[in-house]
Amino acid sequence: MFVRTLALPLLVLAATPALAQEQQTPPPADTGGDFAIVGAGAGILPDYEGSDDYRWSPVPAAIGRVSGFNFQLLGNRLSVDLIPDGGGTGLDFQAGPIGVVNFNRSSIDSIDDPRVKALGELDTSIELGGYVGVGKTGVITSDYDRLSVSLSYRTDVxxxxxxxxxTPSVSYMTPLSRKALVTLFASAERAENGQMDTYFGVTPGQSLASGLAAYDPDGGWKSWTLGLGTAISLTGDLTHGLQLVGGATYRKLTGDAADSPIVRDAGDSNQWMGVVGLAFSF
Structure with missing residues (x-):
């Protein structure tokens, strides 16, 4: 569940393959050509959504463009932009499918709290849907910064x-030079009733087994997230070669999710996540 958020620092590398250089060297134009960025990192994240216990997890990512179509594999999330991107500045409209593999509470061996373990193991969920969005290059600091907004919906199948x-989201990326960039991002999640029941509800039977109070949540806004990511070139520049990437996010569970005994009594509504890793651009 959290791997997608942790992979966002790798996503900033794909904001535009044409990054600002030092002033004495004109930056190359983004001609809309093919490119790829692959990376992997180690992330620290809660045992489950709402936990106050943390563990390390691998975070893979692959981002690129093929024949004008952008794709993103970010941890447990895959998306494809079906509107061809010709590169350059201006508006970039986006729309396409997304798929998420939700591992939340799918392995009780990775959960430390005995009360949450006693609730039982959930099956891994496959969630499919789509997204729409728009990005603008050349917004505030230079011709190469980028502001993007998107709205996605996915459902368990x-x-x-x-x-x-x-999930509505917004992100802003700005290069500091040809060798470094930073990004800020924010998102929120509104979950339907079945999602809330599955991941935050406690049935009477589970209450007897775990000692947590029985709880029947309603659907609604369940969280908001703020994050910061950075990338620094180790060889060459950010358009090719090896980069060090890192980032951190803060997620706040809200509404019936925050009031769940799984969070209120056994965990914490404040969720911190971090990642550090390497990416290679070519």
Missing amino acids: SGVSDAGIL
């Missing part, structure tokens, strides 16, 4: 929750 999540 594997029979785990049979419900969906709506």
Whole structure:
């Protein structure tokens, strides 16, 4: 569940393959050609959504453009932009499919809290949907910074929750030089009733097994997230070669999600996540 958020520092490398250089060297134009960025990192994240125990997890990512179509594999999330991107400045409209593999509470061996373990293991959920968005290059600091907004919806198709999540998000990337950039991002999640019941509800039977109070949440806004990411070139520049990437996010669970005994009594509504890794551009 959290791997997608942790992979966002790798996403900033794909904001534009044409990054600002030192002033004495004109930056290359983004001609809309093919490119790829692959990376992997180590992330620290809660045992489950709402936990106050943390663990390390690998975070893979692959981002690129093929024949004008952008793709992103960010941890447990895959998306493809079906509107061809010709490169350059101006508006970039985006729309396409997304798929998420939700591992939340799918392995009780990775959960430390005995009360949450006693709730039982959930099946891994396959969530499919789509997104729309728009990005603008050349906004505030230079011709190469980028502001993007998007709205996505995905729903479980594997029979785990049979419900969906709506996610609005916004991100801003600015290069500091040809060798470094930073990004800021924010998002929120609105979950349908089945999602809330599955991941934050406690049935009477589970209450007897775990000692947590029985709880029947309603759907609604369940969280908001703020994050910061950075990338620094180690060889060459950010358009090719090896980069060090890192970032951190803060997620706040809200509404019925925050009031769940799984969070209020066994965990924490304040969720911190971090990642550090390497990426290679070519």
